[in-house]
Amino acid sequence: MEPARQAILERIRSAHALRSATGRHDSGASYDAISRAYQRAGSLQNTERVELFEHRLKEYDAGVHSASTEKIADAVKEILANRGRRNMVAPSGLPAAWLPEGFTFTLGDGITANDLDHFDGVLTGCTLAIALTGSIVLQSGAGQGPRRLSLIPDYHLCVVLAEQIVETVSEAFDRLGPTATLPTTFISGPSATADIEMTRIKGVHGPRFLDVLIVQDKNRIG
């Protein structure tokens, strides 16, 4: 393996040298000089940002719900009841106050993929959400679990706090920087395919049903 490594690196270096030698050195900007004139920072007010997020989610055919902080468990109860999901799995580190009575929430971190296949759905939090693209971002860890947890059950209910919603993709990357090496999943709507006649069909292998509960305290100016 080592010889291949050496050979490839040498080929790359001699390709660079060849271009410089023939005066055809068309190198671009140094990394720091790369122009990033695109819109990095958002410009929307809090309510507009949340509305945009909701709008984008609906376009993906995700369910959108909202509640205030004290009413999270009530909202979860209502959503699950409407969906007819009782036997839920949840990651460790999820606030106990989110879990309503009358449903089972099994701690899912150590459950094998095979066994996860038998649950009705999964309830998680998230790391952040992006309004412009209607995405939720999950990272391995408290309240979000290992990646298989939000993948195998056919239904996913994700709780998003309003302050976790950023407007642009760049703002999301600013926030993700410090935890960049954690396993990370961007989820934008239910699993889908357009492979047959370019029709978007919900649900192939990931959860076919996605609900997002946005938690916002209207009286608080965030």
Next chain:
Amino acid sequence: MNTEKNFRGQRHPDFPVAAKELLQDVQLRQNVRHATDVITAKRAHVVDEMQDWQTLRDAGSAVRQNALDHLDRYLTQFEEACIRAGGQVHWAIDAAEANRIAIELVQAHAAKEVIKIKSMTTEEIGLNDALAQVGIHAHETDLAELIIQLGKDKPSHIVAPALHKNRQQVRAIFQREMELPELGDRPEDLTEAARVFLREKFLRIPVAISGANFLVAETGGVCIVESEGNGRMCLTLPRVLIAIAGIEKVIPKFRDLEVFLQTLPRSATGERMNPYNSLWTGVYPGDGPQEFHVILLDNGRSEILGDAEARQTLKCIRCGACQNACPVYRQTGGHAYGSVYAGPIGAILTPQLDRFRQSASLPYASSLCGACYEVCPVKINIPEVLIHLRGQIVREEQETFAGKIGPWNVGMQIAASLFASGDRLALAQYLGRIGQKPFVASSGFIEHLPFQLGGWTQTRDLAPLPAQSFRQWWAQREKTAENSTHTKAGGQS
């Protein structure tokens, strides 16, 4: 017909031959046109709403360029970070070496089956065939790839490899291969069948093989962009994961993804974001495969890097937008290119990867209309590269004896000598006007040229030489002007 992948040294017909056959397949043309129309419209919608689209393209282009400028540094940086995070990095000079490494890794786990995520790179190296030769079956898990695999077909598009199959055709394949005689033909029925068929495999098979959309030098992270969730299944459930990536896939920093995760989905599928993006770094305890390998593949890429005009080809992020925008692709579909990479990107990438060995006709499979350049999210000037490659092909042909005495070269030499002298040109035009008489049809056009020249008139009519040349007209015009001050400069006869 035989359109085998040329990277494996098998014969495939030239583009003009394959295109002619495929143009006669009406169903295929309808499917391709429908699919490309749908994606093109969706793309236009989500690109137009982005006021900063052009600046995103600029940044994307500059980042990819920077990555190529310092490719050796970024690759070793990626390697170091990936190893530090518990991953293992392998280097492969060519397809054979990459396949050998992958096979050894699979065999080390005594696996007879692997699950796979769609990847152009593994297509490029013919991995599935190589695995099959040693008795390892690779299950494709993308719906489109599954359709292709079960139908014993070939992918026709980077992003939507099965766009040439409609639902009835898909149903017929699934009924036969999954033994589901009652299967309906609604897309929902078909995806449900695929879900059930593959879930058992996801849960059972311990080794997965993927490509990679981006390798992040700074963190050692790998990013894969997908829709269906089969990617997530392959990336999280097996014990062992092997990612095979071209060396050009590296980007400098984590934050660079903020550019590509905006331009790639909008360009590729016309969505603001595709359903799933996965990002992981090495091995993470308790989450995902506990053994992770990256195979860095050269296979001709480092050579392209030395070509100042053509190296921009390597900026490609495989979005497929150029294919959908291309009038030639929209007519023929991907199979006519006889290569893994079709459309405009295929026309420039394939001949360079195989050093024109079997794909010298591809740089001609374009009308140079420029639509591909306009949509490219990393601003690859495809027409410029095409012209550059055509020049290389002609130069290389001229180097050979057959090329020197071939009609093309002889013709060019004669043309050069004619155009160099006004008198000789005038003589040639005079002879031409006499010589063309038998070929001018009643339509006033030349519909069939004789001998080698017939290729030109196969698809178009040729206006005959006018009775009077421009030079003759100009000379006469000056004479007439001397005689009459009021003569209008009218057109030629």
